[in-house]
Amino acid sequence: xxxxxxxxxxxMVAKPGVVTxxxxxxxxxxxxxxxxxxxxxxxxxxxxxGCAAHCPARTxxxxxxCQELRVMVYDGSRCTYCGRCADVCPEDAITMTASYELxxxxxxxxxxxxxxxxxxxxxxxxxxxxEITNAIDRMSRIGFKYxxxxxxxVVPVSSEQxxxxxxxxxxxxxxxxxAGE
Amino acid sequence: MPGIEEIKxxxxxxxxxxxxxxxxxxxxxxxxxxxxxxVRDVSNAIVAMGGRYLVSxxxxxxxxxxxxxxxxxxxxxxxxxxxxxxxxxxESKPEMDSITPDIPNAGWSEREYMDLLGMRFSGHPKPxxxxxxDDWPEGVHPLRKDIPWNLMPPAAEDVAYQLxxxxxxxxxxxxxxxxxxxxxxEHFAIYVDGETVKGCDxxxxxxxxxxxxxxxxxxxxxxxxxxxxxICGICGSVHATSYSQAVELAGGIKISRRAEYIxxxxxxxxxxxxxxxxLGVAGHLIGFDTVFMQSWRIREPVMWLxxxxxxxxxxxxxIVIGGVxxxxxxxxxxxxxxxxxxxxxxxxxxQKAIQGDTAIxxxxxxxxxxxxxxxxxxxxxxxxxxxxxxxIDVRRDYPYAAYDEMKFDVPVFDSNDVWATVLVRLVETFExxxxxxxxxxxxxxxxxxxxxxDAPIPALKHGLAAVEAPRxxxxxxxxxxxxxxxxxxxVRAPTYPNLQGVPLMLLNNQLADVPIIIGSIDPCFSCxxxxxxxxxxxxxxxxxxxxxxxxxxxxxx
Numbered sequence: 001x002x003x004x005x006x007x008x009x010x011x012m013v014a015k016p017g018v019v020t021x022x023x024x025x026x027x028x029x030x031x032x033x034x035x036x037x038x039x040x041x042x043x044x045x046x047x048x049x050g051c052a053a054h055c056p057a058r059t060x061x062x063x064x065x066c067q068e069l070r071v072m073v074y075d076g077s078r079c080t081y082c083g084r085c086a087d088v089c090p091e092d093a094i095t096m097t098a099s100y101e102l103x104x105x106x107x108x109x110x111x112x113x114x115x116x117x118x119x120x121x122x123x124x125x126x127x128x129x130x131e132i133t134n135a136i137d138r139m140s141r142i143g144f145k146y147x148x149x150x151x152x153x154v155v156p157v158s159s160e161q162x163x164x165x166x167x168x169x170x171x172x173x174x175x176x177x178x179a180g181e
Numbered sequence: 182m183p184g185i186e187e188i189k190x191x192x193x194x195x196x197x198x199x200x201x202x203x204x205x206x207x208x209x210x211x212x213x214x215x216x217x218x219x220v221r222d223v224s225n226a227i228v229a230m231g232g233r234y235l236v237s238x239x240x241x242x243x244x245x246x247x248x249x250x251x252x253x254x255x256x257x258x259x260x261x262x263x264x265x266x267x268x269x270x271x272e273s274k275p276e277m278d279s280i281t282p283d284i285p286n287a288g289w290s291e292r293e294y295m296d297l298l299g300m301r302f303s304g305h306p307k308p309x310x311x312x313x314x315d316d317w318p319e320g321v322h323p324l325r326k327d328i329p330w331n332l333m334p335p336a337a338e339d340v341a342y343q344l345x346x347x348x349x350x351x352x353x354x355x356x357x358x359x360x361x362x363x364x365x366x367e368h369f370a371i372y373v374d375g376e377t378v379k380g381c382d383x384x385x386x387x388x389x390x391x392x393x394x395x396x397x398x399x400x401x402x403x404x405x406x407x408x409x410x411x412i413c414g415i416c417g418s419v420h421a422t423s424y425s426q427a428v429e430l431a432g433g434i435k436i437s438r439r440a441e442y443i444x445x446x447x448x449x450x451x452x453x454x455x456x457x458x459x460l461g462v463a464g465h466l467i468g469f470d471t472v473f474m475q476s477w478r479i480r481e482p483v484m485w486l487x488x489x490x491x492x493x494x495x496x497x498x499x500i501v502i503g504g505v506x507x508x509x510x511x512x513x514x515x516x517x518x519x520x521x522x523x524x525x526x527x528x529x530x531x532q533k534a535i536q537g538d539t540a541i542x543x544x545x546x547x548x549x550x551x552x553x554x555x556x557x558x559x560x561x562x563x564x565x566x567x568x569x570x571x572x573i574d575v576r577r578d579y580p581y582a583a584y585d586e587m588k589f590d591v592p593v594f595d596s597n598d599v600w601a602t603v604l605v606r607l608v609e610t611f612e613x614x615x616x617x618x619x620x621x622x623x624x625x626x627x628x629x630x631x632x633x634x635d636a637p638i639p640a641l642k643h644g645l646a647a648v649e650a651p652r653x654x655x656x657x658x659x660x661x662x663x664x665x666x667x668x669x670x671x672v673r674a675p676t677y678p679n680l681q682g683v684p685l686m687l688l689n690n691q692l693a694d695v696p697i698i699i700g701s702i703d704p705c706f707s708c709x710x711x712x713x714x715x716x717x718x719x720x721x722x723x724x725x726x727x728x729x730x731x732x733x734x735x736x737x738x
Contacts, residue, residue, distance in 0.1 A: 008534040009471055015530075019478055031485075033507070035492035056404040082407045082498045087506060096492065135634040136402050136502055136665070 030098040035083040037099045040074060040112055044093035047072065047116040048128035051085035051094060052147075053139040058154045060085060061147035064167075070118050073149055076102070076110030090131035148173040184260030185211055188230060195226055209579060210263050210430065212643060217268045220253070221278040221304075224266065227255050228284060232264060233573070234560045235647070236673035237290035238658045239298045241325045243272050249298055253280065253287070254645060254658065258578045263645050265658075270300065279305040286560040286678050297324035307345075312386045315340045323394060330391070330398040344370045345382040354692065363699070364462070371687070371695060378687045378695065383680065393670055401665045402428060402638065406501050409657075412672060414495075415455045418447045419650040420657070420672065421500040426581060427659040428502050428667070431644025432634075438583070439628040440504030445583040446517070446620045447491075447499050448648070449613040453524065454483040455651035456606045456613075459703045460531075463603060466700045467544040472535055479527045486520045489513070504631040514621050521614045532607055545600040549686040549698040552597065559682045563653020563675050564609070565702050567593050568601030575649035586623060587616050599701040609651075637665060650675055652703045676704050 021028065030036060047070045052060040057080045061073045086094040102110055121127075128139050146155040146166055153173045155166075189203050192213060199219035204212040215223050228234065232255035240250045248269035255264045270277050279302035281288045292311035294300045299322040302308070313323070316337035321328065347353055351372040358366035366388065372380040392412070396405045409424045410417035422444055429436060457480035464472025484494040490513055491497040499505045509517075535541055551561075556569040566573055574591040576584045592608035594601035640663040647656045653675030662668030679702040686698050 002537075002539045005534055005537040005539075008530075009538070012475055012530050012534045013471060016478065016527075019481075031489045031492075033489065033492045035498070054401075054404065056400060056407040058399075080407065080411070080496070081493065082496075083492065084404075084407065084498075133633055134503070134631075135637050138637075138665070 030100055032098075034098045034100070035081045035096045037076065037097050037102055037110070038074065038079070038081075038083070038085060039095050039097050040072070040114055041093045041095070042114045042116070044091045045072070045114060045116060046091055046093075046127055047118055048090065048126075048131075049145075050088045050090060050128040050132070050139060052154075053128075054084050054088045054137065056080065056082060056084065061149055061152065061154060062145060063147050063149050064118075064145045067120070068118055070116045070145075071149065072114045072116065073147075074112040075107075075152055076112070077107045079110075088128075088132065088137060090128060146170045184257065184262050188227075188257070188260075188262065188264065191230055192223065192226065196223055199223060206430065206643075209261055210265075210645060212265045212267060214267045217251070217270050217277045220251075220266070220268050221280050221283070224253055224255075224280045225283050227264065227266065231257055231259055233258060233557075234284045234286050235263075235654070235656050236658070236671070236677070237287060237294070238265075238669070238671040239290075239294035239300060239324070240660060240669040241298060242269065244326060247272050249275050249294075249300055251277065251294065251300065252643075252658065254656065256579070256647070258573050261579050263579065263647070265643065265645055267643075275299060276301040276303060278303055281305050281307075284560070285558065286681055289677060289681055294324075296322070298322050299325070310342065312389050314387055314389075315342050323391060330394050342384050344384070345380070347372050348374075348379050350374055351379050356695065363696070365704075367704075369695075369699070371692065373692055376692050378690050378692060381684045381687050383683070385680075393672065396670055397662075397667055402667065403501050405667065405670065407498060409672070410496055410498065410500075413650075413674065415458060416451055416650045416652065416655075417495065418444075418451050418497050418500060419648050419655050420674075422448060422582070423646050423648040423655045423657040424659065424670070424672075425500055425502045426646035426648070427644035427657045428638065428661065429644070430646055431642040431659050431661045432638035433642075434503060434632070434634065434638075436504045436632045437628040437630065439625050440630050440632065441582045442620050442624040443505045443509050443630060444500060445587070446509065446617055447497055447505075448582070449617045449620070450483060450487060450490075450517075451497075452613045452651045453521070453610055454480050454487075455703075456610045457483070457524075457528075459606055459651070460603070462703075463697065463700055464535075464541075466697045467541065469538075469540060472531070472541075475531055479524055479531065482520050482523065486517060489516060501631070503634060504629070506631065508630045509624075514624075517617065517621060521617055525611065525614050528607075528610060541603075542600065544694070544697065545598065545603060546596070547598050547600075548690060548694045549599045549701055550597050551682065551685050553595075555685060556597075556682070559685065560678050561653075561682045562678055563650070564602050564605040565653065565679050565682070567591065567605045568599075569597045570595040573654075575647050575654050579647060581646065581648065583620060583623075584616075587619050589616050599697055602701045606651075641668065652676060653679060676702065680704060 049062045052062045057078050059075045059078045063071045065071055083096045086096050104110060132138060148155060148170045151173055155170050155173060185205060192200050196219055199215045201214040206212065235254040235256055238252040242248050242250045248271055250269045253266040279291055281291055282304055288307060289311060291302045291305055295308060296311055296313040318334050351374045354371045354373050356369040356371055357363050358368050368384045370382045371378055392408055396408055406421040406424055409420040412420045457476045461473040461476040487497060488494040490509065491499050491507060499507060551569055553570045556566055556571050570593060572593045577591055589612045592605050594604055638661050640661055642661045644659045647654050655675060656673040658671040659667050660669040683699060687695060690698060
């Protein structure tokens with residue numbers, strides 16, 4: 001009993017032989033559908049903020065510097081690569097690329113910043129909610145425009161009007177401090 | 182359904198004054214509101230009728246009616262009915278009877294709400310801190326709505342968890358938080374008499390991240406599946422599916438049949454890779470690394486398959502409320518067939534090679550024995566229960582997704598030891614392959630993969646969903662909220678009940694078998710602890726402070 005199972009085990013090990021891949025000495029491309037580093041196409045982006053409102057990890061920040069200039073920051077250091085931003089984007093401006101070798105010494109290497117010129121809209125100004133039909137994916141909760149880019153903090157306050165006082169307040173927003181820091 | 186009527190009449194007849202109302206959400210879910218004074222009697226009556234305790238859910242309802250809510254949930258495996266026993270206590274006097282003396286598995290749930298909501302349970306046999314860190318300030322209950330989600334109280338030194346008293350004549354062996362045979366930080370204090378285990382105390386939950394609170398306050402409905410998926414490093418889809426089903430039940434959402442089939446395929450692919458992973462880990466724990474290397478080699482193509490279908494090898498991110506995000510095309514179907522065909526062949530080789538190995542038999546047979554009655558008493562779930570002759574499986578008893586159309590066997594063994602859990606998991610892997618084949622053949626070709634919602638989900642509806650994870654039964658309870666986000670979301674992973682049964686499994690076993698016994702439940706815990714210095718002569722444990730430890734390590738040559 002013992003010997004036969006040992007013989008079987010030898011066959012079990014010998015038959016497949018060495019299966020170790022030679023990565024990283026040989027490249028190993030990701031499959032077609034891979035959810036790798038997201039890429040923002042600034043030509044297509046309309047700055048609706050839908051991606052920011054649906055990012056579970058809150059890595060996408062939106063800040064209006066003035067009425068015409070909106071800054072969007074993607075902070076890749078906390079991204080979970082779920083690909084929801086690409087799903088909900090009404091303009092298909094976001095693609096999940098196949099690149100996955102993202103280890104870097106500087107966080108800035110995995111960030112992406114876009115400065116978008118926002119035309120003054122004559123209608124409702126809510127492009128995202130106009131395009132998305134699924135009730136559960138409406139932009140209903142998280143406010144944007146006022147995120148603190150320096151502190152990487154999302155400011156969950158929604159306002160119809162551009163509020164200068166709130167804007168100034170968000171400059172000082174800090175993450176909760178850890179004890180001992 | 183005769184089942185629901187039977188339970189309803191039984192409760193109404195026995196507790197005319199206590200039962201306030203009975204709500205039938207659908208033929209498989211019932212919600213019973215009772216007065217808090219009778220909670221212990223009603224719970225006992227439900228268990229006597231054949232109910233199996235699942236989990237308790239506490240929630241803060243102070244803003245609405247000044248009460249703290251408590252929901253004990255039960256499953257009737259024979260009838261396929263889940264029952265939620267809802268009650269509440271006023272905030273000013275949040276006290277109710279503990280059900281733990283009769284239903285030992287409720288121990289952790291009740292301790293959890295002592296910590297998180299400040300409830301009190303009279304008659305609880307072990308009212309110690311469970312979830313919160315030892316230096317968390319008294320009187321701050323983080324799950325209450327008035328506590329901000331990002332509160333970080335300052336850390337304190339010189340506070341320590343008091344272990345249970347060591348039985349006379351025994352010594353304490355501290356196992357963990359870091360130990361070669363444990364893959365996550367957790368702490369077992371094992372009381373040994375010579376080499377024989379006479380008891381154990383467990384301290385965990387120290388990496389409790391408070392994601393329930395986070396999701397209730399910060400995220401919206403469709404973001405939670407992605408956090409849920411990251412609860413477990415191995416069975417993520419299970420949590421996302423269970424959460425989505427709970428919301429769908431609460432909101433009365435019907436998803437397309439095709440989406441249900443795709444969910445089933447993903448769940449079974451996950452089961453294959455999880456069981457293969459466990460088989461490897463089990464081999465490793467008993468020092469049989471050939472099994473470890475070979476079963477992980479077989480497992481790797483499943484991970485690549487997941488990557489090709491969903492875009493990621495483990496965190497599939499497929500499941501959202503209303504269906505799934507990606508379709509399974511015809512080319513993918515062929516791909517899946519090829520991969521599972523190879524796995525079936527190779528796993529058979531492994532099974533043949535290890536089944537007769539006397540080394541494995543000697544290390545696992547008769548180890549971790551619990552009687553079938555004890556297993557039922559402690560409400561253990563999954564392969565741990567099935568290896569102890571308890572015939573339960575959510576997929577068969579409470580069919581969800583597309584399991585109602587699947588034909589599969591539920592392996593049950595009666596040797597009540599670790600060896601039986603090995604067999605259960607091996608057989609289940611073959612069954613999973615069978616289920617995937619059926620899914621691929623029967624899957625409807627049309628229909629959307631994602632059903633869109635026309636209107637927002639109504640608020641304050643309750644939903645209870647369970648999914649058979651590789652490790653056992655996952656239960657998610659959702660109370661819908663007003664701001665497009667859940668008001669309360671409770672997760673119960675299968676390790677939660679199973680870990681409470683570990684002291685029983687360890688009893689009278691050898692110290693050397695402790696790792697494989699703990700490993701046999703396929704534990705999935707996260708916790709940290711501090712270090713201990715144990716004086717073997719007196720058997721007394723002394724907790725070294727950080728300063729003392731640093732001094733000790735610096736001075737030692």
